[in-house]
Amino acid sequence: MIMKVSDSMTSPEDILSVEHLSMRFGGLMAINDLSFTARRGEITALIGPNGAGKTTVFNCITGFYKPTMGMIRMTRQNGEEHLLERLPDFIITRDAKVARTFQNIRLFSGLTVLENLLVAQHNKLMRASGYTLLGLLGSPIYKREAKKAIEKAAHWLERADLLDRADDPAGDLSYGAQRRLEIARAMCTDPELLCLDEPAAGLNPKESLALNTLLRSIRDEGTSLLLIEHDMSVVMEISDHVVVLEYGQKISDGTPEHVKNDPKVIAAYLGVDDDEVDEAISEVESLDGGQGA
Amino acid sequence: MANTVLDTPATEGSLVGKAIKEALFTGVMTLGLFLLYIGFRTDQDISNTPIVYGRPGLLAIFVAIAAVGRFLMVVFVQPLLKARKEAKAAAVVQDREATFFKKHILKFALVALIFYPPVIVSLYGFQGSLKFVDNFGIQILIYVMLAWGLNIVVGLAGLLDLGYVAFYAVGAYSYALLSSYYGLSFWVLLPISGILAAFWGMILGFPVLRLRGDYLAIVTLAFGEIIRLVLINWTDVTKGTFGVSSIPKATLFGIPFDASPNGFAKMFGLPMSSAYYKIFLFYLILVLCLITAYVTIRLRRMPVGRAWEALREDEIACRSLGINTVTTKLTAFSIGAMFGGFAGSFFAARQGFVSPESFVFMESAVILAIVVLGGMGSLTGIAVAAIVMTGGTELLREMEFLKHFFGPDFTPELYRMLLFGLAMVVVMILKPRGFVGSREPSAFLREKKAVSGSFTKEGHG
């Protein structure tokens, strides 16, 4: 599953490249021949109307669904390439370093906030504990690593503004705090690509703003992001690159500025027929022209 | 019978009226329920023909008790409970005194257990202590150990296992068969039994752990029954329903507990008594329990233990964090099975006899009940549940004095399982999360706070 970069057609800046991805559920083609790339060090947003297949793309990338066709290539910083469509979900996180959050938050609600972050460091701690055996015997290596894990958790708690709640059950947090905790937990797996499924959903404007800051800082520290978002203000504000889906197909791809002005995107969001698109375009243009004059 | 109580502040008169109405309803229902089963008794006469006779008096007593009980409940008990609840809600202050005791409860319990046999012996003499050490000590501790072992599977990993007794059986038969066929000693076979049980846990676990929730429960139940049926029918090896008898006893570092010159009694110049062996077994099972508890407590702070609890909370989230859920479940299953195996080999050494009778589904149900009644995941709660449930029912055996009230035909033992079942129902209704509903976090940053049971989940797989 790990290949050398040489035979790859994608450029080295591409961290994730999705090629001809299709996913069929019975008679429904949820994704139809979708290709796009996400570049390293950028925030890529996946947007589209309800039912466009965004979450399905996520589930394919993170291994929860096996795509009917197509290829998903993850290129790690060290040059390792992983073909995600062939890997089981947990290996994608463990070896390919892709982490994700969920649209309907999935925290370990009965564990404390801190424990949630420790569970995320499972594989590292597992090795440090000699697969439990050495840990049971009280190995100093494990003790050291366990301490480090708590420090790392504390670091992310601070970043997510949750330090005060560290010892409370995760289920006790407010909605916004749960969203932040889920991101912090995903970051504790040391991902190179972080996939966020509607991170701003249900947040108030203040929380939304704090989220933007958090996501930007994550990007600036070298983790690339791929996010599904409905909140256009968030998308336009923070993403470097936007991919627009409709009915499982890509209808636009480019900078936020480019996508915002793409008549196809406007049509998709306004929900008009094809022959009305031209009308819509002319209207938009006339509006722009009117404002410009 | 369980009519909902209206919340209106009833005046004395209307309360009594309501109580009478409910009591009447209860009486009629009780009459209906027990009309056939209490009102009549089936039997066989001398010529073995089935006969039936009426017991109207007994039926009347049942109805009367139910109706009067309901009346008293509505008039006195419910207002009292309501008042107490209100008082409790008003008083938020918690006394700190209780927490000191709570914090050290395990140490107190351990000290009490260590001194239990000598105290009993000094009170009742060696021969008199037998019953207390064996029935109340060893019997309860076996259940404590089994429940702690199952707790790893059900309480921590959230995997509902209804066939746990199978591993107990594997352990018991491993010791029984290997010692009688190959003459291996208890101390060699104790670890082997545990390993074999763990191995079986792995084999049975591997195909079934993909299943979720109740499906897992029913397949584990099926496997438990299969193992028991094989034990019954594979007569060449297991001697079938006759069971394996004269299993060698455990020895104290090679010192046997028998009447031989190098036996325990002779060696220490003590008079012969079977109590020594029982006392030895008591300490042995105590140590086994402590090992179980120690390993469980340590495992909870290991990544694997945290992964178990995470698995109980949300399996999909676990997978999204790179946790291999299959191996995680398998470790829980096989480690739980291993403790069952240890307990099984101890059981065989204690009884000197094993038969498939001891490994019926009801045993699995009782162990599971203890885990849930105690509060899943809580070692203290489970120990308390084991003491209350098994100790309480053992106590019934001793209640010979009840014969004075109910006549010489009254055998309290018959009511043991009836009361056990009723207790399970009542405790669950009053405390659905068990005696100890909260969980201790496995790590903390600043302050260790117990997690309320309302947040923890019970697992789906």
Added chain:
Amino acid sequence: MDYFIQQLVNGLTLGSIYGLIAIGYTMVYGIIGMINFAHGDIFMLGGFAALIVFLLLATYIAGIPVALAILIMMVVAMLMTSLWNWSIERIAYRPLRGSFRLAPLITAIGMSITLSNFIQVSQGPRNKPIPPMITEVYHIGNITVQLKQIVIIIVTAVLLSIFWYIVHKTPLGRAQRATEQDRKMAALLGVDVDRTISVTFVMGAALASVAGTMYLMYYGVVAFNDGFIPGVKAFTAAVLGGIGSLPGAVLGGLLIGLIEALWSAYFTIDYKDVATFGLLAFVLIFKPTGILGRPEVEKV
């Protein structure tokens, strides 16, 4: 071949009894998602009710026609067990509805222990035999068909038709199906959920008690612990057929009856239960939702 058909008849008879019990499991599971462990003991209570009624009839109304006697036994058993299951649901299960998933399961196990021991205490621990009620036997070629087998199969078929009609054609059945789909939504739309669940328990009990009566009539004996094995097998049948599916429960019951009969006939009777449980494990591992169950989609 004759031997095979003979075993087929035996298997169908046994399977009918399992199917009747299995419906109670599958309905309760479908509607509140709980394994009602006490259901096997409800079946046993039905058998005991039939036994007591039989003995009363034999003692006080000698010479009563057999058909009438069976009908009376069946009706009384249905009334008794319905009352029991209704009360049990009210007292033991309803307070725990919506609580922690294992709590009702443990309560049900506790109830199962309570019921079987209650009968042990009140009726004695011994097997309770009755003289054979229906002895007629028909020979078709080399195949022997007992009249009681025919009675069992016909009664089962009739009951299932009535039952099917209730579930699919009456407002009550609609309420049941709605509650099964989405309890909250059903309540919002005016379905009396509590009543619907009670009725489900009553219906399950009634069918189980008929199975109990048939069991008593077929084997001529019943004991306090007779609830467990048929109960587990019926539950196995429900799971095998696809839990929550009514035709599945019947199909599963018949399958298990057939497997038991054929396995006993061609292999060894000792391992017939192993075969049943083995099949259950096999089916669940390869098709976890059973034969007619709806596939479960894992939502992420």
